[in-house]
Amino acid sequence: MRRRALAWLAAALATPQSLAQDAAYRSPLTPFAKVMPGYTLRFPHDEGSHPEFRTEWWYVTGWLQRAAKPLGFQITFFRTRPEIKGDNPSAFTPEHVLIAHAAISDPAWGKLQHAQHAARAGFSLAGAGRGRVDVWIDDWSLRQQNGIYHARIPARDFQLDMTLTATQPPLLQGTNGLSRKGPRAESASYYYSLPQLKAEGTLTRGGKPAPVTGTAWLDHEWSSSYMDQEATGWDWIGINLADGGALMAFRMRNKQNGKLWAGGALRDRQGNSRSFAPGEVVFTPHRKWQSPQTGTVYPVSWTVKAGSLDIEIEPMMDDQENDARFSTGTVYWEGAIRAVQHGKTIGRGYLELTGYWRPMRF
């Protein structure tokens, strides 16, 4: 799946309040493509943008080593297509809006360092290309060339410039890349992951560049309606296992904070992968942490059961809260975590917790 707190914005863009009230408007609204079973994902074609769908994202997370110390990083490019009425010939018409988020988790820092950038597509200043990963907002970009992904995030507080090299073929989520998000068939997305990416690059903080290396995970997901009406939030993990395997698991929560839906996939070190049915995935919270900034309480450590696999999730640091109230209007937790089994770290990845601040509104 993937999800993401930014999905909130997608919903907001999709239905401006005033639009919903103007039921009988003269022009038809933007038509969106639907996620249908039977579609076969093709690579690298499907790595590119799918502008006929309402929302789409490219999400890179990973663990880096800088001077023998671990860091977490997250880079997201998000494309959303506002539901526009009429047929505006203006070159400024916001047919697509691109939003990028980036964050660094550094235990020495104690909390996230994050940056964001957004623009409407157009004038070649921002856009998402078809056929291969090619998404950019001004000088922020994520592009694939010659099979290598290149991310450039020249934010104000830090600058990240790195290449990501695939070591494994794409991991198709759900059923051949069609990932269900709820009890109803229309809540679904196309979703694949690129785990075990080799990351190399430069992280510049305070004007001082330093080389970084590590392992990353890329998610690419697109849909027009993946959130179920009943969902209030979700918990998600994506973990590069130390043995070369990969685990993804998620749980959509309902209004009673229980499981509305769940899913996931595991690929073992031999490359054999299997998907989990909703009943096979169980998220059990343990330790909670309360944010001093927002007062929100997040379960930051968990037991996750996926099929026969049973792992403990422990955060790199507690405060990986992302306060995006002033941009996307939400607060969520997203950060680097370790997967622990019998007291031994068996993988590193990312955990996302949404809807704990307030239910995600749609």
Next chain:
Amino acid sequence: MRSAVLPGIFQAVSGNALRDNPGRLVLALLGIALGVALGLAMHLVNTSALNEFNLAVRSLSGEADLVIRGPRGGFDETVYPRIARLPQVRAASPAIEIEAQLAGRKDALTITGIDPLRAAQVQPELLAGPENRITDLFDPDVLFLSHTAAAWLGLKVGDKLRVNVGTSSVELKIAGLLSPGAYRQRLAVMDIASAQWRLQQLGRINRIDVRLRPGSDAQAVQRELAQWLPAGVHATTPDAESGRSTGMSRAYRLNLDMLALVALFTGAFLVFSTQVLATLRRRTHFAMLRAIGLTRPALTCLLLGEGALIGALGSTLGVALGYALAGVVLEKFGTDLGAGYFRALAPVLHADARTLAAFWLLGIAFAIAGTAIPAVEAGRRAPALALKAGDEEQGLKNWRTAWPGMVMVSGGLVLTQAPAVSGLPLFGYAAVALILLGAVLLMPWLAAAVLRRLPALRYPPAMLAIAQLQATPRQAAICIAAVVTSFSLTVAMLIMVGSFRQSLDAWLTTMLPADLYLRAARAGETGFLTPEQQARIASAPGIGHAEFLRSRNLLLDPVRPPVTLLARPIDAASARSILPLLGPELAPHADEPPAAWISEVAGELFGFKPGDRISLPLDGQQHVFTVAGIWRDYARQNGAIVIDRALYMRITGDGLANDAALRLAEGATPDRVAQALLARLGSPDGIEIATTGKIRDASLSTFDRTFAVTYALEIIAVLIGLFGVSASFGAQALARRREFGMLRHIGITRFEIGIMLGCEGMLVSSLGIACGLAIGWLVSLVLIHVINRQSFHWSMNMDVPWLPLVALAVLLITAASATAVWSGRRAMSGDVVGAVREDW
């Protein structure tokens, strides 16, 4: 020890005088209070306007380092990505700013089309506010209003607003309000794509706010941009922007400030005249004090202290009054007293303690200055002489020479030749000040010279009056000077405003030769007539001849506001009958660039002269024209340029028109034709049709409203002058109780004494008014040819409004005579005959 004695002495010097003559004290107090109040009120109103203006410009351009701006009509939007991609640019926010005419209202609203995501990078506070979602703006039929605009329009979130575009209208919904702190001006924000589409500006933007990367040199970027930006598009810094905007109104504000200072000056003069007479009256008293040991400097200091006390009391009253007045003015008239410079602002009264203190001290300083001469004079007098009666006139002897006054007046006349200082007629104001001051200083000499030549009359009271004045010319001079100061100012203003109004009237006649005028939008830039509509208008029944006019804004110089380009049918042969041309005209030869006629304002601002080649940015390219003549224009304060419309259409391909001048066919009535036209055009909302008479009346009433404040100042000046006359007569009359007693003693009736005083009042005020007329005329010349010219760059024909002047003169003489009689009657009450004995 000293400190304990001082109050006692002060009591001895001033206490009795203040207690005995509260009327004098009140008058002097009021003089200062009025002066301070007016000065402060004007200043507060102006600075409030300015503050708002700067804030407005600041919040509009946010944290921008550069503002790229083109003509109001806009420039090609592809400039935006080129700017955004420059390596020195961190963020670029494109915008289209449109003055949109509101349907069903006479006003325009500034609608700014922005890309909210880009704007947020340059103006972070733009859409801040919990209730706003940037994404709401993506709906093409919504806008956000500033709180001020919402209050002004009486609309709330969810309401609809109609805006005229072309000759039809568009309905927009108010989806939110901008945060109250960010914008205090009346404006609306739309998405740039919606604004381009809904307001028919596709492909155009007219402004880009740019934030540079740290370490970039704004000036270097400006130079680089100048290389390739289209003609008429310029990059400036936000400071230059706000300077440009406030520059428009600077001269107007300075004019008001100066008027206020004149009021303060008049107040100081009032203190002076009352203090002179008061010290004269107390000469024997002071002589006694001197005789019993009070030193000369001590006496002077104490008298100055008295002036300071009056000043402090008057100033305190004045500051309170001024603050209140400013509040009332701001609420009732807005920041520019109705002149239209700050139309879109909703001002808040800004008054910091420092300003209030400065005006308070200024009032005291003026009061002390008014006291200085009599105080020094009183100290200088030998006690023995001063103890004698009838010494009053001696005290004034020192200032009978004419040369200081002469020097000042001539100095003032010389200063009128000096040019403006950075657009402000500072030397002009100095000239007015010198002429007024010189005239006051000339008065003792002039009074003596004139009074000496008065013929002797048979009628005893008149004879006595003349004899009294001839014997005390310098006391009379103070009274005359009071009249001169106030009256000359009034005369000057009357002549200037009268001339202006007359010239405006004549100008309107030339500019409005047709019978009917049709306008696509009364305000704003969104209204226009399409070629098809123009054809329909021209062929309407009852129309004899129709002429269409297109007006656009051209940015000739980034540091100045744009000039108006008017394209209308015109050629060199007909120019004089179409435009109020000034001076010579010339017809360009066939091999010369085509003709352009420039307004006086544009000529002065840009230094254009007939025969010059000028380059105008039309449609992003420079086109050269020959200046074929200069015409007078009172309508466009930033300058206007007229070119032939056929030529304009050839160059730009723009066939739209804003206005039509319609001559009626024989037998057609304006009302019937107007109705037929509205019906024919089918959408009367965006269109206004007015007869020539209606436009004239509206223009002249706007003029009168703008100058209403000067009338108020004139009335105040006249009142201060009358206070002066009354103060000096009152003081004199008290001083002359012994004389009145003697006159009564030798058989002259109270009534005859009254006549005598009336004659004195009439003579003195007539003299004052005659001088006031002369000085006022001189000052009006400076106002018309120097101050107005340099402030607003337009000329006018001198036209003296005799009737109001004569009426005012008669009124003033009557009032002055009556005041004199009234003061005398008060003095004669009680035991006048007994007063003779005071002269021991």
